Amino acid sequence: MLLEARKVSFRYGKGPCLLKDFSFAMEDRERVGLLGPSGCGKSTLSRLLAGYEQPLAGEVLLDGRPLPKKGYCPVQLIYQHPEKAVNPRWKMKDTLNEAWTPGEDLLKAMGIEPDWLERWPNELSGGELQRFAIARALGPRTRFLIADEMSTMLDVITQAQIWNLLLEIIRDREIGLMLVTHSRSLAERICTRIFALDLAE
Numbered sequence: 001m002l003l004e005a006r007k008v009s010f011r012y013g014k015g016p017c018l019l020k021d022f023s024f025a026m027e028d029r030e031r032v033g034l035l036g037p038s039g040c041g042k043s044t045l046s047r048l049l050a051g052y053e054q055p056l057a058g059e060v061l062l063d064g065r066p067l068p069k070k071g072y073c074p075v076q077l078i079y080q081h082p083e084k085a086v087n088p089r090w091k092m093k094d095t096l097n098e099a100w101t102p103g104e105d106l107l108k109a110m111g112i113e114p115d116w117l118e119r120w121p122n123e124l125s126g127g128e129l130q131r132f133a134i135a136r137a138l139g140p141r142t143r144f145l146i147a148d149e150m151s152t153m154l155d156v157i158t159q160a161q162i163w164n165l166l167l168e169i170i171r172d173r174e175i176g177l178m179l180v181t182h183s184r185s186l187a188e189r190i191c192t193r194i195f196a197l198d199l200a201e
Helices: 042-049 092-099 104-109 114-118 126-137 156-173 184-190
Strands: 002-011 017-027 031-035 057-062 075-078 144-148 176-180 193-196
Touching: 002 042, 017 042, 017 057, 017 176, 031 042, 031 184, 042 075, 042 144, 042 176, 075 126, 092 114, 092 126, 126 156, 156 176, 176 184, 184 193
Parallel strands: 031 176, 031 193, 075 144, 144 176
Antiparallel strands: 002 017, 002 057
């Protein structure tokens, strides 16, 4: 399976052009590290590839077809700030079940305590919320995972545990990973290919 951006251009409102005639492609068995300076459009590209934004020009395709506009999207985005991805009016069990219902084994592996399911988002720390966001993104139909600085909210030990678990799942299920990060060392440790995104001219 191939995820690609074909000559996409994007800007927010009347702001500067973050991406201009940009093309990119990755296969579902790849682990790509996306590096670049602040403001170069890394997070914007992540949102375009996951279908959260629409390009002003060009197109984003999954195996040659547009991303589905309804139902579960095979491209899942994990934000740096997980509070952006949850409904504050829903308990955590409802947030999970909206997309799919993860098994107890996955929740345990993610370090999610059973009583957290009955809590509201504001009753959890950022790191605890991020565990839910990662578990929710690993649905059975997920083919690509885009991690936008997702582990910066976690302590060092938890980061290592989560990445080890994710890499095992990704390999077993042949899920493609785009790691958006400022850390070249992390990208070199995890990814099979590193791509540098420069500021648009």
